[in-house]
């Protein structure tokens with residue numbers, strides 16, 4: 368029977384990041400089971416550079432903490448080829464006077480964060496997994512059954528029409544928000560449907576974006592406009608679900624005019640727009656993240672509202688701490704799947720997970736609230752923030768993923 372120390376099911380952004388972190392920082396043997404086709408090495412050592420289709424047209428805002436961690440596990444040089452840095456963050460509300468801005472100079476950092484297209488992140492993570500000798504890729508492959516053993520799991524994996532049993536000391540479930548492994552393990556998920564969708568596309572602004580990230584609270588919901596390489600911007604527009612059809616039906620000119628209006632003309636209009644894709648928005652949380660021999664991470668553990676661009680950044684912090692705890696387990700010669708090892712991981716992650724989920728959830732609820740007086744308080748809040756360096760700094764640190772007490776797992 369094939370044996371790995373750690374078997375990760377799901378080689379998406381989070382599962383792949385964990386595989387790379389473990390391969391860089393430990394001598395553990397790692398298996399990754401991914402339903403889609405991942406890059407492979409041909410016998411002459413060349414990589415097939417497939418774009419992993421699980422990385423769609425979306426972009427991801429990486430906090431400074433995430434950028435540093437990706438550098439720490441050897442991925443930043445490759446990623447940097449196509450990322451755009453964020454030097455300024457501008458937060459405002461449509462039709463209101465309050466505005467706040469965060470500047471890299473004020474924070475004393477080279478950049479506040481960076482934006483990467485998911486397709487490129489997929490290529491870099493896929494190539495890194497294919498080149499690490501400690502990572503064994505099973506793709507395209509799926510899990511057909513899971514059996515809990517006295518130590519670890521026996522996982523049946525179907526690949527190329529054959530099913531084989533793989534034994535692992537630790538099973539990591541990273542197969543996304545619709546996790547079939549969680550269903551097999553009878554782990555329920557608590558779900559809250561926001562009755563909103565995120566409409567995502569790329570635009571070319573008429574005025575250079577100057578590495579500015581905009582977070583704007585509009586009448587329909589919050590929107591983010593992030594700087595991309597080649598003078599493009601990535602738009603995430605949150606809409607009530609029943610308004611999606613109207614936005615999808617607009618021709619490109621009408622759509623660009625609507626975005627320009629929502630932005631209050633700050634980008635000087637737009638000259639080009641890409642394909643518009645939409646994602647239903649839900650807050651999904653696994654009711655259990657650990658079982659003896661098993662840990663659930665990424666969207667399978669918590670899938671959040673994208674308002675504050677925190678989902679992947681939160682999961683990278685989970686990856687960093689899980690890696691640290693597994694290193695300690697190896698040093699202490701304790702089984703990787705021992706419940707106390709996983710409890711220690713979850714205890715260290717609980718506060719940050721709770722705070723980040725609440726931050727994303729409450730932020731969108733506050734800004735969509737029609738309670739009289741709240742709107743004025745919000746505007747005043749943004750203005751006050753601009754003149755209150757401590758509060759602004761706290762907001763910047765949250766956005767940069769550098770909150771006090773939250774390790775970036777750099778050790």
Ligand SMILES: Cc1cc2nc3c(=O)[nH]c(=O)nc-3n(C[C@H](O)[C@H](O)[C@H](O)COP(=O)(O)OP(=O)(O)OC[C@H]3O[C@@H](n4cnc5c(N)ncnc54)[C@H](O)[C@@H]3O)c2cc1C
Pocket residue numbers: 376377378379380381382400401402403421425426427428429508509510541542543544547548565567603646664665666667673675676677678679680681682
């Ligand atoms: C509109 C939008 C914008 C966002 N913007 C940001 C942002 O700016 N910053 C940020 O930090 N986060 C952002 N996020 C959140 C971020 O996208 C998620 O946190 C991230 O995608 C989670 O990755 P994952 O690997 O857990 O899940 P996924 O990306 O869903 O990967 C799961 C993987 O598992 C595989 N899989 C599924 N089932 C099986 C199976 N049975 N066997 C084997 N493999 C399987 C899938 O093929 C897939 O590759 C955003 C989300 C949305 C919706």
